Amino acid sequence: MRPSILKSLKPDIIVEMLDMAVAFENWNKVLETADVLYQCAQCIYEERVECQEKGGSKLHTHTERPLVYYIGWSHMMRGMAYQKLGQIDQARACIRQYATLGCMEGLDEAELQVVQEFKRKAEIYRYALEIEAGQVELLEGYVNLLLEYPEERLSGLKVITEAAVRHGWRIDFIIHMLEEKVDGSGVGLGSLNNDDMYHYCYQRALYEQWIGRPQEAVDFILKAMRVADRPGMERQIIRCTAVLESLRKMATEEQIEQYRVFLAGIK
Numbered sequence: 001m002r003p004s005i006l007k008s009l010k011p012d013i014i015v016e017m018l019d020m021a022v023a024f025e026n027w028n029k030v031l032e033t034a035d036v037l038y039q040c041a042q043c044i045y046e047e048r049v050e051c052q053e054k055g056g057s058k059l060h061t062h063t064e065r066p067l068v069y070y071i072g073w074s075h076m077m078r079g080m081a082y083q084k085l086g087q088i089d090q091a092r093a094c095i096r097q098y099a100t101l102g103c104m105e106g107l108d109e110a111e112l113q114v115v116q117e118f119k120r121k122a123e124i125y126r127y128a129l130e131i132e133a134g135q136v137e138l139l140e141g142y143v144n145l146l147l148e149y150p151e152e153r154l155s156g157l158k159v160i161t162e163a164a165v166r167h168g169w170r171i172d173f174i175i176h177m178l179e180e181k182v183d184g185s186g187v188g189l190g191s192l193n194n195d196d197m198y199h200y201c202y203q204r205a206l207y208e209q210w211i212g213r214p215q216e217a218v219d220f221i222l223k224a225m226r227v228a229d230r231p232g233m234e235r236q237i238i239r240c241t242a243v244l245e246s247l248r249k250m251a252t253e254e255q256i257e258q259y260r261v262f263l264a265g266i267k
Contacts, residue, residue: 031078
């Protein structure tokens with residue numbers, strides 16, 4: 001893309017476009033938009049470095065976040081998209097890129113804090129990627145990281161339960177231990193309007209179904225449906241409905257009534 005076009009773009013608007021592509025699970029669009037975000041941020045960065053090398057003051061382009069954030073976010077979103085598309089080597093490469101943002105020149109204190117945050121995220125997502133690929137021996141290290149960083153526990157629960165179903169792991173003890181920690185952190189498994197909560201409840205329902213606890217599975221898919229009951233989540237509701245219908249014959253009368261009431265409320 002031409003530098004003149006890149007300079008006219010606003011990184012924060014591109015981030016919003018990325019969020020929309022992720023919400024619609026359009027992973028090719030995520031890759032495309034993340035690339036535009038990277039090029040835009042890189043263009044601003046190179047212009048800033050060039051100005052400083054010539055003895056001028058740091059160029060100031062108004063953004064809501066430090067410039068390095070947009071470069072790191074572009075790598076992180078590309079990594080997510082490659083992971084969803086099953087291109088694991090490319091996802092690993094993206095993780096390495098946002099783990100090493102500190103090599104950029106002229107970073108101020110606020111930018112260095114962002115660099116450290118992405119380095120931390122890279123460590124967590126590196127574990128998550130390999131666990132999803134079946135590396136069960138990394139579970140202990142991943143759980144220890146989740147215990148160290150409370151804000152990552154809910155998304156980590158989703159990763160672990162999804163991997164358990166995919167690879168046939170029985171991990172009740174790990175799930176219950178992390179659930180207790182999530183409840184104790186103030187987030188709570190009853191929280192609404194939380195994407196991580198939706199994904200965890202959905203994957204937990206699949207785990208309970210696989211283990212052979214259908215009524216527990218229904219409880220979790222009902223929770224997932226309630227969390228997803230907001231604009232833009234229609235696709236998620238359809239997925240939940242498909243899972244619940246597959247469990248209908250094993251659900252209790254009370255659960256079926258909750259399901260009926262929910263469906264009546266979204267018509």
